[in-house]
Amino acid sequence: MPDPQTDTQSISRTFIDRFKTVRNRFLRLVEPLEIEDFVVQPTQDVSPPKWHLAHTTWFFEVFVLVPNVPDYQLFHKGYPYLFNSYYVAAGERWTRAERGYLTRPTVKEVLAYRRYVEDHMLQFMGGREMDDELAYVMEIGLQHEQQHQELFLYDIKYILGHNPLFPAYNDSEVCIWGDVKPIEWLSVKKDNYQIGHEGKGFCFDNELGKHEVHLEAFDVANRLITNGEYLEFMQSGGYENHEYWLSEGWEWVGKQAYKAPMYWIKEDSQWMYYTLEGFRPIDMNEPVSHVSFYEADAYARWAGCRLPTEFEWEIACKQHELHIPKDAVFLDSELMHPKPTEGYGFYGNLWEWTSSAYLPYPFYKAPDGALGEYNGKFMVNQKVLKGGSFGTPKEQIRSTYRNFFHPHLQWLFSGIRLARHS
């Protein structure tokens, strides 16, 4: 449970503004879509955009309005069943794998659902002081919606990028990455370090319980691996040589149609990729993206290095990039692509795979109730990522933020930072 907030009245006011900002941002993000784009689920990990719009609304309806607003009328009694994701405690759910079979409710109806719930939320928030528990639930609601906005970006990229017509999502200009310099190494000394969140701001349950971790001396790279560097790995037989791969990674390679990051396609003799701005030649100086953990790990082994643990990453970040740089690229910029920045790039642009399994911290305790399912129950078979991406809102990111995905997934905005023993 996060630190209690004392001045509940003022929170409420700030919160209303943030609530509006976050909710409106989703509408802006879906503006470039055609109605048809909202409906499909080309693979199980992708959810239909209209499902995201509705599910994030369901969260406020079921966890805030239903328990707190007397006589609240559900917008539609069938929606809780349709738009619950995995909260077992919150009741039955429509099968995840079949989200893409539902043509109704329509996008228009989903947008009406959003407005209905927003109206009730604003009315509710305006006339009421929040206690800590409610503040926590509402905060989670906002965090949750922002996480789904990022997932939406992964998903719409997948939907459009797997269509042979390769329609662009947005038409903003694409930045060119200049020449990259050789990697330099940032050192961290052998010592005990403090890990985990402290302070007043929000954090998730999985970051809580400040505790000590002992680290041996190590270095991390001062930048991410580029497309050009990754192509060298490919051209030197990276996908054909089992030595670089974990056993399950090697099996995974065997099943892939393309031996390359997701969205890379070789046309004639040129490597192209699908980006949210459309299908175009690969910028070789840009950080490589859409690699699975297996690929990141294999690349690191090929390069004679390794990936950092989540603890190494966190301490290196705290020591070498004291604050989030002003030019760090987050969702707030509404730029839909990584962009060169000053500094070492720990924050923004791309999530960075770590070698750490996603496990509980020593003092971890899942919150009670349905929200206890938020993080803890996924603590097996997943890998931690750090630092946020151009799809993450700046307010969500911290050095302690622990993102997690299965090691075979490529569709997220993921990148590679190397580490080594000093």
Added chain:
Amino acid sequence: MPDPQTDTQSISRTFIDRFKTVRNRFLRLVEPLEIEDFVVQPTQDVSPPKWHLAHTTWFFEVFVLVPNVPDYQLFHKGYPYLFNSYYVAAGERWTRAERGYLTRPTVKEVLAYRRYVEDHMLQFMGGREMDDELAYVMEIGLQHEQQHQELFLYDIKYILGHNPLFPAYNDSEVCIWGDVKPIEWLSVKKDNYQIGHEGKGFCFDNELGKHEVHLEAFDVANRLITNGEYLEFMQSGGYENHEYWLSEGWEWVGKQAYKAPMYWIKEDSQWMYYTLEGFRPIDMNEPVSHVSFYEADAYARWAGCRLPTEFEWEIACKQHELHIPKDAVFLDSELMHPKPTEGYGFYGNLWEWTSSAYLPYPFYKAPDGALGEYNGKFMVNQKVLKGGSFGTPKEQIRSTYRNFFHPHLQWLFSGIRLARHS
């Protein structure tokens, strides 16, 4: 190959009218849909409605315009790949199972595609005499489009009927079926009979080659089995007793979630079904529909009877229902449900499962070229159905028409007529 047509000029004029009629009917059929309904493919046998709209258009583009119109420009060079179905000879195809992942082209673009091809077709037909070969291809194009209009009805019913909100497709009034009388039997004598199409009208290659078949004496029922009669089968343990079932049918039963015709759901103690007019109590006097061949066959065995062969059906129909009755219910009525009629009901309302495997007639020869793939290559593991349904246009139906589907399928407009040895 059908009988050659002599007056090519006059054909052309009739054909243009039929072309317009058929093409416009599809637009009318999709009018009740929301944009979202056009996109999805909830099971492999269902195609997205916009795919049907585009695929039937592709047929005219690739088989008529491209080979016959000098300098014809494709509407979009990516469409032939997207909208070919199974014509191997006509080039590569987008995987059938992934039709529901394509959000683009949009419905609007598909409709523009339809208009573009229609304009070129009209221009082409207006200024040209048709030889027999071209007449044949264009006729197939129209037949093909009408078959897909019927498939579209199966598919939209599946899409809406598997949505837990059960939205209605149309809001026309539903007819009530009056009391049914006990079955009476129509007899046919042991003899040799002529099977197969003859005469000037169009028919498919699989109906050709008039030939003799010897039939032993038999009877067929004078009407279809009703929902009420089928419910008796269910209530007497029809789905729990292996004796009534073919071995593969029994396996199929084991895998079904609902032991009932498709769209039947028991709510509290009442049997309901989804119809194109919405979710409502079952009319017990109406003919049972959405049964697989396995169910039709099991029902017949339970009733101490059997299904007719396709030859028995054809001869019984020819002897007892000399012409298609005026009140027979076809797509032309745009009524989306079976309706009581005079006569024995051989034509219209519901397709009738026969016990015959779909096999070539003795003199069968597939046409050359890509259209040779139309019928012949499906002649294994399928069952013949006869008589047409409320989704079939009247102009398509004949006593010799051979429809065919796999024995496990329920989503078509199928019904049961019993037969027995005299």
Added chain:
Amino acid sequence: MPDPQTDTQSISRTFIDRFKTVRNRFLRLVEPLEIEDFVVQPTQDVSPPKWHLAHTTWFFEVFVLVPNVPDYQLFHKGYPYLFNSYYVAAGERWTRAERGYLTRPTVKEVLAYRRYVEDHMLQFMGGREMDDELAYVMEIGLQHEQQHQELFLYDIKYILGHNPLFPAYNDSEVCIWGDVKPIEWLSVKKDNYQIGHEGKGFCFDNELGKHEVHLEAFDVANRLITNGEYLEFMQSGGYENHEYWLSEGWEWVGKQAYKAPMYWIKEDSQWMYYTLEGFRPIDMNEPVSHVSFYEADAYARWAGCRLPTEFEWEIACKQHELHIPKDAVFLDSELMHPKPTEGYGFYGNLWEWTSSAYLPYPFYKAPDGALGEYNGKFMVNQKVLKGGSFGTPKEQIRSTYRNFFHPHLQWLFSGIRLARHS
């Protein structure tokens, strides 16, 4: 139901001899096996040899001894569950797909089971007159055992032939096939013909109900297609050209690792095959074997012909090969390979695929009780084969015998005879 037998006493005596002969033959057939060979099930269609030994014994135990011998003690109360195959009416069964997981009972125990049941059978048969019903059940028991002996040969060939060490099953000398002459055609006139079994001898329920069938004039080839002829088909791109294939056949080809009959492997530039005598170069003059129906059908289309229907086959056989030739190769010869014979080869050597779906004859009626499951419930999605193979005992074969398998199967002893319209 077969013709009743009047002199029950004498039947009994003959039957005892046949019973001994048949049972002993199985022991002789398994003599070349190692204990290990009895246990495995490398694919669902293959059963472990010890399962065949036990299952054929179970048949006599459960259908003869249990209902007829007072106080009969089961050899082991767990065996009926383990060795029932698909007789739903005869109780629960061990899953077919998991027969190859059972190491116990051991081969030794299974052989003891055989002896135990044989002793009781002999004792039972010696002291008793058989009524018609019992005679029928016992006859089915013998027929059943002989069918499983043939299946055992398919299975042991599969087991040894899919082992990379290619151990031989037997070491008898292999016959050389001399040069083959071009096909000549045997004609049959257009007429009505009698189909189905008549007379006193045994036949299965699926052959019963003598009835008329009308045939158009046709020719059938005077011999089977050879390995050399089939290789021509392969070398002319037979497996690469969809035109020759049924749609489901073409899908099946896409999934096959080897584009060839089962057991064919190209080593360096020579085509080899596994035979029961070991791995050796293909004899190009021998009839091609281990082809699926899809391959037989595709070959026929490539050759500008077709396969005969089961009715055409039966009438051509009756007209052109009046009796089973003395040199026809059946299981009785215990030669484990086809061998050249005089005549047209309708009987023995290899089963011949027909184009007919396996369906009931017009007057078909399944027997009551568990034995009613013997034939009738498989009458969907299978193809009829005629004439027997070197694995069929001569006493089983008749021109009316209807064997049936799914169209994708290659592991049986199947061959190709062409037909055409006269």
Added chain:
Amino acid sequence: MPDPQTDTQSISRTFIDRFKTVRNRFLRLVEPLEIEDFVVQPTQDVSPPKWHLAHTTWFFEVFVLVPNVPDYQLFHKGYPYLFNSYYVAAGERWTRAERGYLTRPTVKEVLAYRRYVEDHMLQFMGGREMDDELAYVMEIGLQHEQQHQELFLYDIKYILGHNPLFPAYNDSEVCIWGDVKPIEWLSVKKDNYQIGHEGKGFCFDNELGKHEVHLEAFDVANRLITNGEYLEFMQSGGYENHEYWLSEGWEWVGKQAYKAPMYWIKEDSQWMYYTLEGFRPIDMNEPVSHVSFYEADAYARWAGCRLPTEFEWEIACKQHELHIPKDAVFLDSELMHPKPTEGYGFYGNLWEWTSSAYLPYPFYKAPDGALGEYNGKFMVNQKVLKGGSFGTPKEQIRSTYRNFFHPHLQWLFSGIRLARHS
């Protein structure tokens, strides 16, 4: 790489004795088997016993004899292909999932293979000094064989325990577990601790690189959870309540036929289990075994505790059980079941699931060559287990030994020890 050994001559002599002991033990372990038991693979994780016998022999042949003995002749040129497991660098392999389809070589041939390789090994070892590299390879060979002997026990238990006849593997008497006392807690203080192997003895690469780990204060239980305690969890709805389960664990539960540890079956109202001594009533005081990590983790959560990390386990063991107790139950006792012992039971009886993911230690480096595949490539999606079982030879076990399995597996000899924060 382990510590270099100086006196190569003396090693060699000891090694020969250990080699004989280990190799002979396998022959003793398979003595109770019938030939049939050696052949099958009822699930992918189980290998046929004869495969284990051959694979452990292949290891010596391919890694010792082939590179070191001039003119060494392979016993059979086909065996390396058949008996390689997962060493990609050592060449092509027979598919793992199809090991149970191979009836040849026979058990007799495999035993001859063992003798052949043993004879050559003894001859080779007798006449030669070993350098460090060879000593390492041979040591790995012995360790490897012993690991497979334990796996063999898991596998034969699976093979016999999934046979409905439940044949016993051995007939030794079963020990009775006396009443258990309530759990007491062993405390460890917050501090930095040394983790990883040091000293002269053998260890695996994954234990190397002694390094510091910081631990917060914690307690571990002084004994394992019993069958009776686990049954309480079951009876209080443990398998029906998602709250106790990781999300992937809950999915796993949904797919299980039995909601219980492997080998538990409820007959009438009594809980029975299959043990290597046969099918019998569960001893409620015995430690629960054959639980997956998911079950261990769910049990711990239900009990208000958690599992220890591998580091906590290792330090608690080092502090509280200074030496391996004399009565600890290992494979050497050839007792095929856990048995009560003095002390806290860290060593022997059952492997103990930890909450740690199997990951590399900070200084981990895989050895070069094919043996580099031994441990490192499995470092994803697996869980660490500690302490050894009654199937582990005593010489293999150390407090630093890291065993690892996927979290869903039940077929190993696994148990549950609880931990909690002090």
